[in-house]
Amino acid sequence: MSPLKKISLIIAFLAVSGLIGYGLYYIFTRPVVPAQKPPAVTLPTGQLPSAGERPATTSVTGEPTGGELLPIAGIIQPTTPSFYKPVAVNRIVSNMVTSPSLNGKGDFRYYNASNGKFYKIMPDGSVKVLSDQVFFSAQKVTWAANQDKAVIEYPDSSKIIYDFANKKQVTLPKHWQDFSFSADGAQVAAKSIGLSPENRWLVTVNDDGTGSRLIEPLGENADKVIVNWSPSRQVVAFSQTGEPMGAERREVLFVGLNGENFKSTIVEGMGFEPKWSTTGKKLLYNVYSSRSDYKPELWLVDSYGDSIGNNRQTLKLNTWADKCSFSDDSTLFCAVPRDLPQGAAMAREIASNNYDDLYKIDLRTGLKTAVPLNDNYNITNLSYDPTTNKVIFTSLNQQGVFESQL
Numbered sequence: 001m002s003p004l005k006k007i008s009l010i011i012a013f014l015a016v017s018g019l020i021g022y023g024l025y026y027i028f029t030r031p032v033v034p035a036q037k038p039p040a041v042t043l044p045t046g047q048l049p050s051a052g053e054r055p056a057t058t059s060v061t062g063e064p065t066g067g068e069l070l071p072i073a074g075i076i077q078p079t080t081p082s083f084y085k086p087v088a089v090n091r092i093v094s095n096m097v098t099s100p101s102l103n104g105k106g107d108f109r110y111y112n113a114s115n116g117k118f119y120k121i122m123p124d125g126s127v128k129v130l131s132d133q134v135f136f137s138a139q140k141v142t143w144a145a146n147q148d149k150a151v152i153e154y155p156d157s158s159k160i161i162y163d164f165a166n167k168k169q170v171t172l173p174k175h176w177q178d179f180s181f182s183a184d185g186a187q188v189a190a191k192s193i194g195l196s197p198e199n200r201w202l203v204t205v206n207d208d209g210t211g212s213r214l215i216e217p218l219g220e221n222a223d224k225v226i227v228n229w230s231p232s233r234q235v236v237a238f239s240q241t242g243e244p245m246g247a248e249r250r251e252v253l254f255v256g257l258n259g260e261n262f263k264s265t266i267v268e269g270m271g272f273e274p275k276w277s278t279t280g281k282k283l284l285y286n287v288y289s290s291r292s293d294y295k296p297e298l299w300l301v302d303s304y305g306d307s308i309g310n311n312r313q314t315l316k317l318n319t320w321a322d323k324c325s326f327s328d329d330s331t332l333f334c335a336v337p338r339d340l341p342q343g344a345a346m347a348r349e350i351a352s353n354n355y356d357d358l359y360k361i362d363l364r365t366g367l368k369t370a371v372p373l374n375d376n377y378n379i380t381n382l383s384y385d386p387t388t389n390k391v392i393f394t395s396l397n398q399q400g401v402f403e404s405q406l
Contacts, residue, residue, distance in 0.1 A: 086372040092125055092392075093401035099141035099150075100394055100401065102383035108392050108401065109148065111141055118164065120148070121401065123388055130164040145231070147185030149207060161188060161207055170209035180229040180236075187211075189227050189236045191218060202227065202237055202255065216255055225255075226272075232280035232304060235262065240272060248289040254308055265301050265309035271345055275321040277329045280304055282363070284332065286321045288345030296320050296345040298334070300363060315361065317368075320348075323356070325384040325391070332361045333371075333391060335379035352396055354378060373404060 093110070100110040108121040109130065116138070118130040130148060140153040148164040151172070159172040159179075176190040185207065192203045200218040202225065205211060215236060218225060224240040235254045242251025242264055252272060254262040269287030273296075276283060283303035286296040298315040302308060317336055324334040335356035337344075344351045355376040360369045371391075378396035385392060392403045 086374045087404045087406065089373050089375060089377075089402050089404045091398075091400045092121060092403050093119075093127065094399065096399050097394060097401055099138075099143070100381045100383075101141075101143040102385060102392060103143070103148065104146035106385045106387040107148075108383065108385075109143060109150075110401065111135070111138055113138070118150075121392075123385070125403075131162075131167065133167070135162075142179040142181070144181040144185035145183060147181075149181065149185050151179040151181075151188060161209070163207065168208070170207070172205075172209075176203070178227045180227045181207075182229050183231045183233055189215070189229050191222055191225065191227060193218075193222060204236070204257070215257060216259075226274065228274060228276070230276050230280040230303070231278065233257075234260075234280065234304065238272070238274060248291075250287075254303070263306070263308040265303075265312070267299070268314075269297070271296070273321050275324060275326075276303070277326045279329055281307075282326075282329050284321045284324060284326075286319070286345070292318065292345075293342040294344070294346050295340045295342065298324070313366075315366070317359070317361075319356075320345075323379060323382055325382045327384050327386060330363050332363055333382060333384050334359050334361060335377075335382050335393070352378065355397075358391070371404075371406065377402070 095112055095114065097110040098113055100108060102108050103120075106123040109118065110120075111118050116134040116136040118135065119127055120130055121127055135152055137154060138152050139155050142151040144150065149161065150164075151159060151161055153159050157174040159174065159176060161170040161172060162168070172190075173192065175193050177193060178191045180189045181187070182189070187204050187206055189202065189204045192199075192201045194200050197219045198217075200222050202215040202218060204213050204215060221239070221241050226238045226240075227236070228238060229236050234256060236257055237255040239253040239255055240250050242253050245251055245266065248269055250267045250270070250272060251264050252267055253264050256262055265283075267285065267287050269289035269292070271288050272285055273287075274283055274285040281302065281304040283301050284298060285301075286298055288294050288296050295318045298317045298319060298321065299312060300315060301312045302310040317334060318340050319334055319336045323336075324332055326332055335358055337351055337354040337356055339354060341350055356379045358371040358373060358379070360371055361367070362369075377393070377398065379393045380396055382391060382393045384390075389406050390403050391406065392401065394401055
């Protein structure tokens, strides 16, 4: 082999060796590039946005400390397609009814103003008169949840407790108002509104008229107190007299029977209207604010014992709590207006011509399932009967009582 070829081979060998050496150096000594984070994953729309625990829901006299501003409840966005076919709705009473209420046995009670009598619809659909006695011109009726008893109010400010089962009547003072029965129906709470602020009290009385008791003084704040006895019997009223928190936030106090130092909760708006769950461990309520265009928005919060004020959540539904009915603490049925005008929460009558859509809401996941009805209704007095799996309601645009088997 000629010297020139030897030199060429040596140069080629050295070049290849250099390239191999550089490759090995690059592989083992190059800096490590940080792994890129995966893109953020959006939670399914059916999940409730959680507010987290409010770190401090203090005593009714203490300084509130917190509660972050929570997600705003916007116009309803159904989070799942309906799993229901349009369900038939039956008119089970054709007369005009007032003051309807479902009791714990599945009986739907109501007052017929045309003849002054009270009736109840049994679970089998039959209608039974509650009493042969006539109650002409009854203006307002407050029912016991699990007993056939009611406080009946008249235009002349007369008020009575009437026990339909035992046909007993008790007269109440005319200056008492805003009644609520205890869960067992054995007692009634009310506001006693005297002529002077010093004589205005939250009171209770036994259903036979005995054992009247002063619970808390109301003074000048009677209009800020909502009498609403909890199913657990722990709480007898709500008071919007907590510490000032700005124009559109309120601290709501839970008032007990024996001066208990219950925690409070913060509500993100005005016009607080509450509704207890079946056990009283959850509280549904509606409020309104500039954020919601002054439409009602639904919220849920823990409402029992040391958990009061925890887990506040917006349900992202624009409706009122009294258009909803709990099946249990984890399931809720709500009638939701299809197109609420701005300011509807401040003047509810402007929504009186709206039709509603019915939704079933899983409160554990936030899943909202439409329950299509076979006609248009402006639903009022919605009740869910767990014994028959039916919803029962009245409607502003149609006379009578309606039921639908789910």
